[in-house]
Amino acid sequence: MATVEPKLILLFSGKRKSGKDYVTDLIHKRLGTDVCCILRLSGPLKQQYAQDHGLDFEELLGAGEYKEKYRADMIQWGEKQREKDPGFFCRVAIKAAQQPIWIVSDTRRLSDLQWFWREYPSQSRCVRVEASEETRRERGWEFTTGIDDAESECGLDQGVDFDWIIKNEGDGSQLEEQLATGLLSIAKEKVKED
Numbered sequence: 670m671a672t673v674e675p676k677l678i679l680l681f682s683g684k685r686k687s688g689k690d691y692v693t694d695l696i697h698k699r700l701g702t703d704v705c706c707i708l709r710l711s712g713p714l715k716q717q718y719a720q721d722h723g724l725d726f727e728e729l730l731g732a733g734e735y736k737e738k739y740r741a742d743m744i745q746w747g748e749k750q751r752e753k754d755p756g757f758f759c760r761v762a763i764k765a766a767q768q769p770i771w772i773v774s775d776t777r778r779l780s781d782l783q784w785f786w787r788e789y790p791s792q793s794r795c796v797r798v799e800a801s802e803e804t805r806r807e808r809g810w811e812f813t814t815g816i817d818d819a820e821s822e823c824g825l826d827q828g829v830d831f832d833w834i835i836k837n838e839g840d841g842s843q844l845e846e847q848l849a850t851g852l853l854s855i856a857k858e859k860v861k862e863d
């Protein structure tokens with residue numbers, strides 16, 4: 670378990686190229702690294718997958734073609750691990766978290782959310798990043814059977830009551846305003862609470 674009790678946990682999800690990394694990086698910058706950290710469930714997953722398959726962990730972390738080449742197999746491998754232990758990647762991801770606000774940038778399955786809701790019921794909030802298919806295509810997305818129609822991409826399409834839905838179209842010109850009036854102001858309040 671983490672060494673500190675968080676004040677707020679923002680559980681982000683969204684389709685490929687909706688901008689989860691972009692939006693969570695922006696929030697991280699606005700809140701500051703002393704109060705906020707970004708956690709990735711895919712971090713420990715990629716690390717273990719790279720080790721087991723003799724691959725380059727750093728390349729799997731990047732946004733390039735290398736990750737895409739292994740994505741389908743990595744999804745299947747990760748699903749087998751989650752079947753054995755649904756909380757495994759969540760527990761590893763939070764281990765080193767020290768800051769009062771945690772951003773989990775890549776929740777994909779109800780089992781991920783359920784783990785956080787069970788362990789941190791009062792702190793967990795769900796955030797969806799949305800972008801149209803047109804915008805996602807401009808960012809390099811192409812529909813891929815076996816990935817875009819699988820649980821990894823669609824597991825949270827239904828059944829989640831999102832606390833915030835962030836629209837990240839085009840260059841995200843409305844992003845700052847959406848964040849400032851919603852999520853960021855709540856997060857700043859939480860940091861001040863005893």
Ligand SMILES: Nc1ncnc2c1ncn2[C@@H]1O[C@H](COP(=O)(O)OP(=O)(O)O)[C@@H](O)[C@H]1O
Binds near residue numbers: 688
């Ligand atoms: N609001 C934005 N303005 C400019 N570029 C963006 C914006 N949102 C996303 N991008 C770019 O689109 C690409 C995909 O975004 P990313 O955050 O990696 O998506 P995801 O993590 O959801 O797959 C990246 O190159 C990112 O820099």
Ligand SMILES: C[C@@](O)(CCOP(=O)(O)OP(=O)(O)O)CC(=O)O
Binds near residue numbers: 684
């Ligand atoms: C096997 C994965 O964890 C790989 C995810 O890699 P990223 O989280 O880097 O992917 P995107 O941000 O959507 O491009 C997916 C899973 O099913 O767990």
